[in-house]
Amino acid sequence: xxxxxxxxxxxxxxxxxxxxxxxxxxxxxxxxxxxxxxxxxxxxxxxxxxxxxxxxxxxxxxxxxxxxxxxxxxxxxxxxxxxxxxxxxxxxxxxxxxxxxxxxxxxxxxxxxxxxxxxxxxxxxxxxxxxxxxxxxxxxxxxxxxxxxxxxxxxxxxxxxxxxxxxxxxxxxxxxxxxxxxxxxxxxxxxxxxxxxxxxxx
Numbered sequence: 640x641x642x643x644x645x646x647x648x649x650x651x652x653x654x655x656x657x658x659x660x661x662x663x664x665x666x667x668x669x670x671x672x673x674x675x676x677x678x679x680x681x682x683x684x685x686x687x688x689x690x691x692x693x694x695x696x697x698x699x700x701x702x703x704x705x706x707x708x709x710x711x712x713x714x715x716x717x718x719x720x721x722x723x724x725x726x727x728x729x730x731x732x733x734x735x736x737x738x739x740x741x742x743x744x745x746x747x748x749x750x751x752x753x754x755x756x757x758x759x760x761x762x763x764x765x766x767x768x769x770x771x772x773x774x775x776x777x778x779x780x781x782x783x784x785x786x787x788x789x790x791x792x793x794x795x796x797x798x799x800x801x802x803x804x805x806x807x808x809x810x811x812x813x814x815x816x817x818x819x820x821x822x823x824x825x826x827x828x829x830x831x832x833x834x835x836x837x838x839x840x841x
Contacts, residue, residue: 642739643749649732655695656725657761658771665691669698669706678709679716686717692764699729699757710760714778720762724773729757 655666665685667678685691694713698706714720735749761767767774 642737643735644738645733646736646748647734649734650699651730651732653729655697655761656727656759657695657723660695660761661693664693664695666695666697667709669696669702669709671701671705673702673705675705675709675712679712682709682713683716686713686764693761695759695761697757697759700731700755703756703758706758706760710762713762717762717764719777720764721767721777722763722775723761723767723771724775725759725761726773727757727759728754731755 655664665682667682669678682694682696685694696706696710696713710722714722731753733751733753735751737747737749740746769776
């Protein structure tokens with residue numbers, strides 16, 4: 640094989656494995672060398688500017704992970720997308736050319752058939768049949784985990800999310816002392832306990 644050089648690779652064309660696709664659906668064919676930014680710019684333009692309702696991402700062999708990454712980014716950016724994932728095998732045809740044929744023999748080409756895993760993912764703004772294999776419903780916007788996280792970060796002053804994470808008494812005590820401090824100047828002057836509390840807190 641050392642005298643052979645791969646001259647081309649072609650994958651067999653196969654229809655997309657989804658029923659009822661509109662004829663003009665955009666298929667993003669993700670290749671191993673594709674740049675995710677370029678793919679995403681094009682795909683987002685289709686969905687946002689051209690108003691496509693559905694888009695398909697497909698990739699095979701080493702491009703499978705990149706295909707999945709594109710889909711996850713798309714779902715995060717657009718939200719509310721229904722998804723169907725189909726995994727299958729595709730046949731790749733590799734043509735190898737003999738670089739060093741013997742003087743008398745004609746140049747030989749070898750054709751190698753390779754079976755590689757292939758993934759096809761349909762993303763749709765419109766609901767899809769939830770009973771078909773590989774269906775995933777839209778994720779709640781941003782997912783619950785991040786929502787709680789964001790709320791806790793935005794409001795560090797013992798918000799409801801914070802309150803839920805620790806036993807309830809401490810926040811109540813804090814609130815009581817805060818209220819006392821506010822009232823101290825007017826109504827509670829002169830009593831020792833208040834002075835003590837004020838000293839304690841300032």
